[in-house]
Amino acid sequence: MEVREYCTSEVCTISPKASAREAAERMYAKAVGALVVVDGEGRVEGIVTDRDLCIRAVAAADMGGGATVHSVMSSPVETVSPDDSIDEAVRRMRTLGVRRMPVRGPEGLEGILALDDVLDVLTRALRDLAVETRLSQQRSEREARQQAVVDELESLYEQVRDRVRSANWQARETFLHDVDVVKGALRRALGLKED
């Protein structure tokens, strides 16, 4: 499984020269927690998160809204390629203690990989698997019950047939015919093939 199956191509960017205030505005407008910092040539320079804005721009005595993205961003930033294995990418995120990594392809920034999205994909797959497992279990149980009903009916049928054999032949033929009709109807009702 590759990074490309878990990352999103909708990645929000910002210039290192932009102000912290512009970064805040963009994060609010796009409802994201991180912006990938790219220079004029589209090269990835770093990443800035809402937390960076809080602990670096607001907390620091000599900074504020006028601070530039360059002064509060995390740089250099680890990136990942769309063909990298997702296991390796997640392991790197764990080692680095980050929740996001920009995805860089042959033509530059292609997207962003976020741990939350990886989680989303994996939990959906897990839920589908759990549902399917339970459904197939229920199907097996239902089939087993149906088979038990059929077995019992066939056994009853044979008992009845043996007793009827000792009665007069006209009554016997009529009765056996009726029983076959009922049996056929039951098999059809249970969705089983005709005898």
Place this chain on the structure above:
Amino acid sequence: MLHSHEEVRALAIPDRFLRRVHTIEPTANARAAATAMREHGVGALVLTDERGAPAALVTDRDVALTVLRDALDPDDTPVAECVQRDLVTLDAGASLADAVQLMRRKLVRRLPIVGAGGELVGMLSADDLLRSFGEELRWVAEAVQQGFRNEAHPPPTSAPILGKE
């Protein structure tokens, strides 16, 4: 005691899930809040009233976006002004299932936990739940895997084999 499916998730939240909760007065300024979050390495603070009861929750994002977007002076802005949502808390006696449901309904990742007297006893975060569920899942997966191995190569039993004395 064997618990049913529903009962297991209904057990009260174990202590190990609860993180320490960091508080701040509503009148403290935004810079103090940002500094506190940096120093304690947390993403949220609970604003408490004079009695120490929780009144609101503010996150690093709340502080950053409020101060920067409106070009407020962080030294002159009370942290209360940065609060973006109503407080959602959970009783200490609640279950994990209650916690998850509340997080989903109210769209929050953190729940301050309150005791019987309304006092703060800790903080529960979605990340902590995730880590715990993840561990349990790994144990189940390993058990399944071990089951496969046992079927392929059953371990020797101590029962005597019939016919051999």
